[in-house]
Amino acid sequence: xAVQGENRPAWIGLTRVVIQRVLSALLTLFLVSIVIFIAAxxxxxxxxxxxxxxxxxPQQVAALRHEMGLDQPAITRYVDWLVAMLSGDPGRSYxxxxxxxxxxxxxxxxxxxxxxxxxxxxxxxxxxxxIVSAINRGSKLDRTLNVVxxxxxxxxxxxIATIFVLIFSVKLVWLPSIAxxxxxxxxxxxxxxxxxxxxxxxxVVTAQMARLTRAAVADQLDRPYVEMARLKGVPFRRIILxxxxxxxxxxxxxxxxxxxxxLMGGAIIIxxxxxxxxLASLMVNAVTxxxxxxxxxxxxxxCTAYLVLILIADVVAILANPRLRS
Amino acid sequence: MTVEALPLxxxxxxxxxxxxxxxxxxACSGGSGRRAPSTRGAIRVATQLSSTSDTLxxxxxxxxxxxxxHFMLYNGxxxxxxxxxxxTPSLALSIDSDDRxxxxxxxxxxxxxxxxxxxxxxxxxxxxxRHKDPATGSxxxxxxxxxxxxxxxxxxxxxxxxxxxxxDLLTVLSQSHFLIVQAGKADPDGTGTGPFRLSDFQPGVRxxxxxxxxxxxxxxxxxxxxxxxxxxDEVSRVNALLSGDVHIINAISPHSTRRIEAEPxxxxxxxxxxxxxxxxxxxxxxPTGNPHFVLAVKNLIDRPLIxxxxxxxxxTIANDQPIAPFQKYFNAEIPQRMLDLDKARWHVRQGGLQGxxxxxxxxxxxxxxxxxxxxxxxxxxQVGLNxxxxxxxxxxxxxTHWMKHPMTFGDTNPRPTADLIxxxxxxxxxDWNESAWKxxxxxxxxxxxxxxxxxxxxAEMYGEMQQLVHDKCGLxxxxxxxxxxxxxxxxxxxxxxxxxxxxGYRFAEHVWWED
Numbered sequence: 145x146a147v148q149g150e151n152r153p154a155w156i157g158l159t160r161v162v163i164q165r166v167l168s169a170l171l172t173l174f175l176v177s178i179v180i181f182i183a184a185x186x187x188x189x190x191x192x193x194x195x196x197x198x199x200x201x202p203q204q205v206a207a208l209r210h211e212m213g214l215d216q217p218a219i220t221r222y223v224d225w226l227v228a229m230l231s232g233d234p235g236r237s238y239x240x241x242x243x244x245x246x247x248x249x250x251x252x253x254x255x256x257x258x259x260x261x262x263x264x265x266x267x268x269x270x271x272x273x274x275i276v277s278a279i280n281r282g283s284k285l286d287r288t289l290n291v292v293x294x295x296x297x298x299x300x301x302x303x304i305a306t307i308f309v310l311i312f313s314v315k316l317v318w319l320p321s322i323a324x325x326x327x328x329x330x331x332x333x334x335x336x337x338x339x340x341x342x343x344x345x346x347x348v349v350t351a352q353m354a355r356l357t358r359a360a361v362a363d364q365l366d367r368p369y370v371e372m373a374r375l376k377g378v379p380f381r382r383i384i385l386x387x388x389x390x391x392x393x394x395x396x397x398x399x400x401x402x403x404x405x406x407l408m409g410g411a412i413i414i415x416x417x418x419x420x421x422x423l424a425s426l427m428v429n430a431v432t433x434x435x436x437x438x439x440x441x442x443x444x445x446x447c448t449a450y451l452v453l454i455l456i457a458d459v460v461a462i463l464a465n466p467r468l469r470s
Numbered sequence: 471m472t473v474e475a476l477p478l479x480x481x482x483x484x485x486x487x488x489x490x491x492x493x494x495x496x497a498c499s500g501g502s503g504r505r506a507p508s509t510r511g512a513i514r515v516a517t518q519l520s521s522t523s524d525t526l527x528x529x530x531x532x533x534x535x536x537x538x539x540h541f542m543l544y545n546g547x548x549x550x551x552x553x554x555x556x557x558t559p560s561l562a563l564s565i566d567s568d569d570r571x572x573x574x575x576x577x578x579x580x581x582x583x584x585x586x587x588x589x590x591x592x593x594x595x596x597x598x599x600r601h602k603d604p605a606t607g608s609x610x611x612x613x614x615x616x617x618x619x620x621x622x623x624x625x626x627x628x629x630x631x632x633x634x635x636x637x638d639l640l641t642v643l644s645q646s647h648f649l650i651v652q653a654g655k656a657d658p659d660g661t662g663t664g665p666f667r668l669s670d671f672q673p674g675v676r677x678x679x680x681x682x683x684x685x686x687x688x689x690x691x692x693x694x695x696x697x698x699x700x701x702x703d704e705v706s707r708v709n710a711l712l713s714g715d716v717h718i719i720n721a722i723s724p725h726s727t728r729r730i731e732a733e734p735x736x737x738x739x740x741x742x743x744x745x746x747x748x749x750x751x752x753x754x755x756x757p758t759g760n761p762h763f764v765l766a767v768k769n770l771i772d773r774p775l776i777x778x779x780x781x782x783x784x785x786t787i788a789n790d791q792p793i794a795p796f797q798k799y800f801n802a803e804i805p806q807r808m809l810d811l812d813k814a815r816w817h818v819r820q821g822g823l824q825g826x827x828x829x830x831x832x833x834x835x836x837x838x839x840x841x842x843x844x845x846x847x848x849x850x851x852q853v854g855l856n857x858x859x860x861x862x863x864x865x866x867x868x869x870t871h872w873m874k875h876p877m878t879f880g881d882t883n884p885r886p887t888a889d890l891i892x893x894x895x896x897x898x899x900x901d902w903n904e905s906a907w908k909x910x911x912x913x914x915x916x917x918x919x920x921x922x923x924x925x926x927x928x929a930e931m932y933g934e935m936q937q938l939v940h941d942k943c944g945l946x947x948x949x950x951x952x953x954x955x956x957x958x959x960x961x962x963x964x965x966x967x968x969x970x971x972x973x974g975y976r977f978a979e980h981v982w983w984e985d
Contacts (some may be wrong), residue, residue, distance in 0.1 A: 187866065188864075188869055189866045189867040189869040189870070190866075193868075193869050194523070195523065195530075196607060196609070196660070201611075201612065201799075201901050203604070203606070204604060204611055207604035207605070208604070208607050211605055211607075237522060239521075239522045240522040240523065240524075240673045240674075241657065242673070247522060247673070250672070250675075251675075286659070306705065307708075309706070309709045310709070311712035312713075313709060313710075314709055314712045314713050317713060317714065319714075319758040320713065320715045321709045321713040321715050322516075322699070322701060322706070322710045322716070323707065323712045323894050324676065361489060369768045416702065417703055417706050417797070418706070419516075419670075419699060419701045419702075419703075419706065419710075421674070421675040421676075421698070423853050425674075426522070428672065429521045429522050429674060430522070431522075432865055433523055434522060435520060435522060437521065454793060
């Protein structure tokens with residue numbers, strides 16, 4: 145078995161894995177779209193009622209339903225949406241009466257920027273904390289880092305966010321309490337207005353990633369090969385960077401992928417507190433207004449982001465670890 | 471009846487001078503600790519709701535955010551500018567009617583839309599008639615049903631015939647829904663005649679407007695730029711004001727007012743309003759249809775306690791009828807109903823209602839209703855009525871629960887006239903006759919009062935209608951809820967107008983910035 149694996153170039157196996165994963169991802173997306181559609185149909189009320197609000201008469205609702213095409217059977221609406229989606233058209237929002245792609249455009253960019261900056265800051269931080277505390281296991285430093293990360297995992301983000309706003313915005317007046325990113329803002333302005341949301345998200349995400357990194361690295365440090373390498377006189381820095389880290393990459397990258405996919409859709413609380421115009425609040429908006437085309441598109445984006453991140457994590461883990469390549 | 475326009479130009483000129491000098495002073499003084507707006511007179515407003523349903527179409531306006539946006543971009547035929555709540559001509563120069571059924575509007579000459587085209591009778595006719603088209607999805611389609619015929623009479627004259635006389639028409643037309651849009655635009659894009667021009671509009675994110683230098687009222691507006699954003703979370707909204715990121719916010723909970731008052735650079739503005747959350751007792755179901763039940767519950771409500779505990783004494787005690795003390799035609803003769811457990815017990819015994827078990831549906835969608843329901847539950851247990859408080863989600867409340875169980879809560883926004891309140895919510899044929907009560911005398915008075923030309927007689931009729939609702943209608947109205955706004959003290963010229971928060975949503979045209 146091992147011999148076979150070594151005879152084949154690594155990329156063939158890898159390509160097969162990627163193709164399989166992409167196919168199953170498409171299936172997952174399809175199933176998710178059905179689930180979302182059914183779940184949203186089960187909610188009381190529809191877009192027409194939500195638009196007209198409390199004050200609508202039945203005639204008005206019926207007229208608007210017809211206008212929106214909501215009087216069609218559910219299956220017809222779903223198939224119409226699916227066919228349009230496959231040809232690359234996410235449809236038109238019932239509520240805003242705009243193309244879904246226009247509504248999502250800027251918000252997607254905002255969400256990606258927020259997630260990207262946070263990912264950058266938190267990965268570096270988490271890897272450092274995780275490795276440092278794994279190396280110094282049992283020391284005072286490790287125990288301190290443990291307590292800090294554990295308490296950060298336990299503190300809900302709305303609390304962290306509120307405390308930060310009170311300190312940095314209300315008392316010190318250093319940073320804005322709302323993260324309104326306007327398209328014409330300079331990079332400096334944008335980073336300044338995103339500072340607090342990024343800080344809060346970093347706290348939440350870093351803690352989890354650091355805990356998992358520490359566990360994975362510590363686990364590897366206990367293996368006989370590390371002891372062997374040390375006995376052979378390999379410098380400790382080299383052992384960590386070239387031996388331990390590639391082996392620990394699998395679980396660490398998976399943890400990072402999970403945390404980062406959380407940054408896309410799970411940032412809803414942070415988006416709400418800082419009025420950040422991101423995708424998560426748009427999706428919540430779509431649910432409350434029963435705006436099916438918008439809701440479906442948001443769900444597809446989140447699901448795709450999640451699947452892509454997990455796929456990237458797996459591919460990198462395979463590349464980093466020769467034993468996984470077969 | 472003839473209503474003449476006020477000579478606005480001279481007054482406007484004077485206040486314009488004042489405004490300009492303020493701006494000049496502002497420019498000279500140095501910046502203080504809190505962040506000031508970057509451009510002179512550029513402010514940011516945060517309202518409690520902003521979503522993809524934000525609209526530029528006045529007919530579809532549904533939230534304070536929408537009304538505020540529409541009043542910045544468009545004008546109405548009439549307007550209400552102060553606390554007297556009297557509608558005065560705006561785009562109309564004069565308005566005539568002999569019988570209050572046939573109305574003639576003479577439009578101001580030379581008023582231009584933001585794109586340079588002139589306002590004519592055609593635009594007005596279009597704007598009024600589009601409410602009757604179901605495809606418009608107008609929020610006031612039911613009100614617009616009374617427009618029997620709207621025709622242009624020359625370039626600047628508009629004739630409006632109603633299905634019946636209505637003395638309140640001018641007040642009705644001053645609402646944001648009836649603002650005037652350009653003819654032929656089924657989806658208005660913000661091109662109006664209003665004090666600001668639209669610069670950027672993204673539903674659910676922001677609205678940016680810039681001063682309309684050619685605004686037809688001289689000296690207005692005084693602000694250069696207004697940005698409206700939504701911050702749905704109340705605590706975040708207050709924080710944004712305290713940190714100087716926004717300069718005026720609306721819909722503050724009474725419990726946050728202390729935080730704002732503690733900050734020397736900020737202040738609150740309490741606007742009394744006729745907004746109320748009402749306990750609905752359906753008259754077509756039992757036991758709520760039993761008149762003794764209704765009276766027992768009405769006597770169970772500790773109004774001062776509700777005012778104190780839920781609203782920090784910032785609401786107005788109500789008397790189970792929808793006309794607030796500061797509104798026209800309020801009947802002060804009706805004795806105030808107070809907590810009276812003996813009377814409630816008597817009604818429970820008379821109605822054979824001892825030991826009745828019933829759920830009250832309360833929700834965050836109806837302001838304060840969960841707490842009110844708990845208070846009523848507590849006193850109910852003392853007179854032998856066992857209520858359970860069913861707290862249900864705000865999402866979907868209006869379509870799934872409201873009026874669908876014997877006891878639910880409603881939440882009624884302020885309406886500008888007694889006629890509108892009564893016809894929308896108390897007429898026995900109204901869609902939102904919440905308690906399904908029927909009173910022939912009331913229905914008769916409602917129609918008669920619309921056409922009554924004698925003010926004294928009208929007041930008497932509305933007075934009697936309030937008495938009828940107070941005595942017989944299946945609605946308990948504990949308090950009128952005041953609207954609380956918070957603002958940066960450098961924003962001048964704000965004063966409460968009891969039509970809604972933010973000076974009846976019209977503040978942008980009137981206020982100015984002073985460092």
